[in-house]
Amino acid sequence: DGGITQSPKYLFRKEGQNVTLSCEQNLNHDAMYWYRQDPGQGLRLIYYSQIVNDFQKGDIAEGYSVSREKKESFPLTVTSAQKNPTAFYLCASSIGGRGEQYFGPGTRLTVT
Amino acid sequence: QKEVEQNSGPLSVPEGAIASLNCTYSDRVSQSFFWYRQYSGKSPELIMSIYSNGDKEDGRFTAQLNKASQYVSLLIRDSQPSDSATYLCAVRGTSYQGAQKLVFGQGTRLTINP
Numbered sequence: 062d063g064g065i066t067q068s069p070k071y072l073f074r075k076e077g078q079n080v081t082l083s084c085e086q087n088l089n090h091d092a093m094y095w096y097r098q099d100p101g102q103g104l105r106l107i108y109y110s111q112i113v114n115d116f117q118k119g120d121i122a123e124g125y126s127v128s129r130e131k132k133e134s135f136p137l138t139v140t141s142a143q144k145n146p147t148a149f150y151l152c153a154s155s156i157g158g159r160g161e162q163y164f165g166p167g168t169r170l171t172v173t
Numbered sequence: 174q175k176e177v178e179q180n181s182g183p184l185s186v187p188e189g190a191i192a193s194l195n196c197t198y199s200d201r202v203s204q205s206f207f208w209y210r211q212y213s214g215k216s217p218e219l220i221m222s223i224y225s226n227g228d229k230e231d232g233r234f235t236a237q238l239n240k241a242s243q244y245v246s247l248l249i250r251d252s253q254p255s256d257s258a259t260y261l262c263a264v265r266g267t268s269y270q271g272a273q274k275l276v277f278g279q280g281t282r283l284t285i286n287p
Contacts, residue, residue: 105277167215
């Protein structure tokens with residue numbers, strides 16, 4: 062079955078620790094995205110990547126880093142520099158040209 | 174002014190009625206518009222895409238686009254309790270090297286009352 066997987070579903074970390082969220086897709090999509098959602102809020106773009114080995118900052122990239130070494134994978138690292146990391150993190154992908162983005166199930170990160 | 178604006182609700186509609194969800198956007202050059210449904214605790218699910226002025230129907234859902242007024246709406250006919258969710262409007266932003274950046278509204282929470 063084609064789709065987007067994110068792991069883990071829930072993640073708990075202490076302040077000051079870096080944490081990496083996994084996102085994998087087998088849809089053969091070129092573009093991948095990371096969003097953050099806070100309670101009662103819409104989605105805010107963190108990073109996006111159109112092709113392998115290339116990515117751009119979104120609206121709220123500070124305190125986050127990404128890599129795109131394979132077409133299928135776009136991991137997100139939440140660093141200790143991110144001031145309010147507790148949120149619901151959503152990965153999405155899209156095929157080129159039409160802008161339809163499809164989301165993975167999300168990772169809920171809690172930092173205490 | 175926010176780039177994409179939605180009434181946060183909650184919007185309460187009786188079962189079987191038509192639910193009407195509205196969205197306005199500020200970027201006049203936007204070309205693509207999307208509605209996502211998000212159940213509580215889950216990720217957004219794409220339910221409608223619309224690219225040209227007018228109506229687009231898919232089952233009980235109709236998306237309406239008016240680029241002159243910078244307005245897009247979603248109608249849900251014969252509303253069911255299972256339609257209770259938050260509906261997110263998304264607008265394709267300025268293309269950069271082919272990327273499809275979407276700008277999301279904050280979402281409208283819809284409740285269908287049996």
